[in-house]
Structures are given as C-alpha cells and as structure tokens.
Amino acid sequence: MQEYKVLLKLQSGEEKEITVSETVTFLELAEKYEDPDRPVALARFNGHLQELHRTIATDGTLSYVSMTHKDGRRTYRRSVTFLMQNAVEKIWDNKVQVRVLHSLGQGYYCEFMEPDMSYMETTPEMLLSLKIKMMELVDENLPITKNNVRTTDAEELFHRIGMEDKARLLRYRRSSRVNLYELNGTVDYFYGYMLPCTGMLQYFDIVSYGEGFVILFPYKNPTVVEPLETSEKLYLTLEESRDWSRMLEVGTIGYLNDAISQGRGQEIMLLQEALMEQKIGDLAARISQNPKNKFIMIAGPSSSGKTTFSNRLSIQLMAKGLIPHPIGLDDYYVDRDKCPKDEDGKFDFECLESIDVELFNKDMAALLAGEEVEIPSFNFKTGRREYRGRKLKLGVDDVLVIEGIHGLNDKLSYSLPADSKFRIYISALTQLNIDEHNPLSTTDGRLLRRIVRDARTRGTTAQETIAMWDSVRRGEEKYIFPFQDGADAFFNSALVYEVAALKIYAEPLLFQIPKDCEQYDEAKRLLKFLDYFLPLPSEGINNNSLLREFIGGGCFNL
Numbered sequence: 001m002q003e004y005k006v007l008l009k010l011q012s013g014e015e016k017e018i019t020v021s022e023t024v025t026f027l028e029l030a031e032k033y034e035d036p037d038r039p040v041a042l043a044r045f046n047g048h049l050q051e052l053h054r055t056i057a058t059d060g061t062l063s064y065v066s067m068t069h070k071d072g073r074r075t076y077r078r079s080v081t082f083l084m085q086n087a088v089e090k091i092w093d094n095k096v097q098v099r100v101l102h103s104l105g106q107g108y109y110c111e112f113m114e115p116d117m118s119y120m121e122t123t124p125e126m127l128l129s130l131k132i133k134m135m136e137l138v139d140e141n142l143p144i145t146k147n148n149v150r151t152t153d154a155e156e157l158f159h160r161i162g163m164e165d166k167a168r169l170l171r172y173r174r175s176s177r178v179n180l181y182e183l184n185g186t187v188d189y190f191y192g193y194m195l196p197c198t199g200m201l202q203y204f205d206i207v208s209y210g211e212g213f214v215i216l217f218p219y220k221n222p223t224v225v226e227p228l229e230t231s232e233k234l235y236l237t238l239e240e241s242r243d244w245s246r247m248l249e250v251g252t253i254g255y256l257n258d259a260i261s262q263g264r265g266q267e268i269m270l271l272q273e274a275l276m277e278q279k280i281g282d283l284a285a286r287i288s289q290n291p292k293n294k295f296i297m298i299a300g301p302s303s304s305g306k307t308t309f310s311n312r313l314s315i316q317l318m319a320k321g322l323i324p325h326p327i328g329l330d331d332y333y334v335d336r337d338k339c340p341k342d343e344d345g346k347f348d349f350e351c352l353e354s355i356d357v358e359l360f361n362k363d364m365a366a367l368l369a370g371e372e373v374e375i376p377s378f379n380f381k382t383g384r385r386e387y388r389g390r391k392l393k394l395g396v397d398d399v400l401v402i403e404g405i406h407g408l409n410d411k412l413s414y415s416l417p418a419d420s421k422f423r424i425y426i427s428a429l430t431q432l433n434i435d436e437h438n439p440l441s442t443t444d445g446r447l448l449r450r451i452v453r454d455a456r457t458r459g460t461t462a463q464e465t466i467a468m469w470d471s472v473r474r475g476e477e478k479y480i481f482p483f484q485d486g487a488d489a490f491f492n493s494a495l496v497y498e499v500a501a502l503k504i505y506a507e508p509l510l511f512q513i514p515k516d517c518e519q520y521d522e523a524k525r526l527l528k529f530l531d532y533f534l535p536l537p538s539e540g541i542n543n544n545s546l547l548r549e550f551i552g553g554g555c556f557n558l
Helices: 026-033 070-092 124-140 151-160 164-171 232-248 253-261 265-288 306-319 357-368 442-457 462-479 481-486 498-511 520-530
Strands: 003-009 015-021 040-045 048-050 060-066 097-104 107-113 145-150 177-183 186-188 205-209 212-216 295-299 323-328 373-379 384-392 398-403 421-427 489-492
Touching: 015 026, 026 040, 026 060, 040 070, 048 520, 060 070, 070 097, 070 107, 070 124, 070 177, 070 186, 070 212, 097 232, 124 205, 145 151, 151 164, 151 177, 164 253, 232 265, 232 481, 232 489, 253 265, 265 306, 265 489, 295 306, 306 323, 306 398, 306 421, 357 373, 421 481, 442 462, 442 498, 442 520, 462 481, 462 498, 462 520, 498 520
Parallel strands: 003 060, 295 398, 295 421, 323 398, 421 489
Antiparallel strands: 003 015, 040 048, 040 060, 097 107, 107 212, 145 177, 177 186, 205 212, 373 384
C-alpha cells in the first residue's frame, strides 16, 4: 500500500508531519487531529480545495477549511439544503416540492410547491414534520455520495423527475460530464462542494416567514444557529423582484439562456430598464411630494451602482421640478494623517470616524438655514481636503443628493431634523436563481461588477479585487447592513440580464489569475458560475444603465 508524507497544518496553528496511506480520507484525518469544537467543511491540499471524502494521492501540505470560512459556509448550506430536499421527498413522496428562492438573514427563504411547481400554503404542521425528519436523517448519519455522469444523461434524469429548471440549466452546459450527488435516494446537481454525510449537518433551524419559511444556518459560531434577523422591507423588495422576473419570464439562468438563444436578449434589456426607470421615477415622485425633504441620503454595499442611481434619480427629480445637487461623503474625509487605522495598521476609510462628522453637520445645518456654504473636495492624491470654490445655497426647490457608506447612520447627520431626510438603501438583489434548489448569490453579482469596473477604471487585477473582497464585506456588515431597515425606501439595482453581459468582460480577467495563488479557487468558482450563462453582447445596453457604471460606455461623468 502506497504511503505519503503530509505536513498537517491544524486550525489551532500547530503543525505536524505525518505519514498516511492512500486509503485514508481527509475526513478521517480531521476526526483524528482536529479539535471537534472547530468542525471542518473542506480540506485544502497543496493549496486547492478538496471534499472531505477524497483520499490523499501524493505528498503535500494539508489544512482544513472551517464551517465559518466563506467556502465552508457555502458547503454546509448546500448540504443542509440537500438534506431538506430528501426529508421533503421522504415525508410527502413527491406530492410536495420545495423551492429555495433567495438568501434572507443567515438562511434561505423557501416555499412549498405543488408537483406542478405552483404555490402551496405552508402550515406549522408541515414545518414541524420537516424539522423532525431532517433531525432523524442527521441521526442516521447517511452518506452523501458523488457520481460523475454524462451531462445528457443528467439532463434526461431531471426531465424524468420533474426538475425542469435543472434540466434547462444543463442544456446549456459545455462540459460533457457533470457531478451529481445522491442522498438516501434523492439525486441532485449542486453548484459547488458538499459534505460527506448527514451526521455533520445537525446545526440548523426552520422558522415560518412570509408566505413560506426560512431554513437558518450557523454563521460566526459553527455550532450555534442565531434567530432570524432580517428586514421586512428587504423581503418585500425581493418579492417585488420575483414579480419582475415573472413579468420578464426569466426566473432562472436556464430561462435567461432560452431568451438569449431565441434572440430576445434586447427585449429583456429594454423591459428591465423600463421597469427600473419607472421605479426611479416613482421614488422621485414620492420625494417631491414632501417639501421638507431636503437631504436625500443614499447608502448601500459595494458595487450597488450608487453613483449612477444618484445621477438617474437627480434627473427624475428635475423632471418633478426640483433642483438636485450631488454631494459625495468622500469629500468630507478627514485628512489622511487623522484617519483611524484598523487592526492591521491600515487606514480604515470605512469607519464613521474617517468622516469629519462635525464639519458635515455644520455645513448641512447652514444650508438648511438658507446660508451659502462652500463645499469641500477631497484630494485622494495628497490625502487632504481642499476648497475649490464650489458654493451652494438652498432655495425652495433645491435638494441635496448625498451618497456614501454612512448615509443611513443617524450619527452622521445627527443635527439635521429627521423630517428633512429621505433615506434610500440600494443593493443589487438578483432576481435570478440557478435552478429549483440553488439560489444565486447577490454577493457574487456585486463581486463580478467590481472586478470588471476596477480593472477598467483603476487598473486593478481580478486577483487584487478578490483579495480585498473579504475586507470590503466586513465593512459592509459593520457599517451598512445594520442601518438598512431605517431606510424610507429600498431600491434593487440588480438587472436580470447583467451576469450574461458581465461574462464577456469578467472571464478574461479571471483566467489571468495563476493556479498557484490564494485567489485561484475563488476565480475557478466564479468561472464555473459564469459558464452557466450564454453571453449577451453589451451594445444594446442603454447608456444610462446602472451596468454602464461597471462596463463603461455610460453617459454620466462618473
């Protein structure tokens, strides 16, 4: 029997040199050497992710990915979703289907469906039965097995068992083979890695919400499922997005590919842009109806399209008889030498203290009082605030459109009357699903936007953008998401066709990332995701589209 030398790097920081046989799995080594209080989801062998059922086939370096790492969380959530599918199948014998629709809090919002995929009412009794059955399957510690099959065979299988969205998705796969997973008689295709057995899936909860339910997962603590924390406004915005996708007849990637292949791509673009323009116009009408609205505060996570949205909203406000003036909170940065630093000793440009809050409030209060104020500009090259003669004075019809990360935080604008502020939360909340049981990550959509934009406008490589993304996400969780429910309006900036258009720009950038770097696995995952989409040429995209902020060719001076 072949043996291999392995340098094992444990989560505790300890390192061991071990010799293992070719039959030993990554899971067996984790059970022997890792702390059980730090459950693992994946192995990283010689720099690349591996599922835990795999065995070692060469000398190398081994470490483990925890359940709290982003790749570990994805793997755990995927596996629990599969467990839920099997439980539904065993309880109701295909008389009930379950559809995973989108993320909500630290969970997935789901609905029960009739066999023809029409809506079915969710009852407390159904949820209790589902949770009990899932726990029984966990206790049985059933294997989750992986099989590589021909793509055409998988497509035929999903047609036969009524998973039409999955069959439609596979119809456009270029690869001749795909990996299917099987659990207790349930077979499915998933976008990514899985855990090897149900015994590792004991941490979840199921709670009723809206017209369906949310299946909750651990987040920062791998053995603790926190209560559902979400926004009713966010849920309603996501439901509105579902209505839009139904109107466009594009609810999954497969349907979008159908539309593109049938020559309906331009029609989808125009319909989506018309719906978005109508939404922006409705917002402007709502703002203009109240003369006390003087400060339009806009905030949202990275790559939500805040700048283009602000410009388009300003045009709609002008159409309603108002005179908008854009102000970027970046111009109120403190001088670089006064900027706080984070735990790594780097400038923390995302914390509230990086903004001169006192000066901002002084200027805004003066404007509200009818005084003339000179607005600063921040020089990012010198790291200092400058004054360049830009003076403002608010008349009866003037409003300020203020865009920045802390726009929804009342600590930023503490001196301004509450009724003078209209707060807008903007985010790219995708309307597409991959298929029946795989929601499309809104975070992935924003990351692709940023990769394309930063390469075009800042000369930043995809590798560099991916490397900084975790830090960006931490800032969003700390400074943006906690304040979203205080918004007067939510705006969804996602475009149903955008990933098909971004594909043309993003793929070459992702292919440049070398295999031996830390960001390669993430690039590989994104490339697999993009491979699901047929490309959509960007020539037909409106020059005022939010997507133009990222791919270029827009009419606004960004």
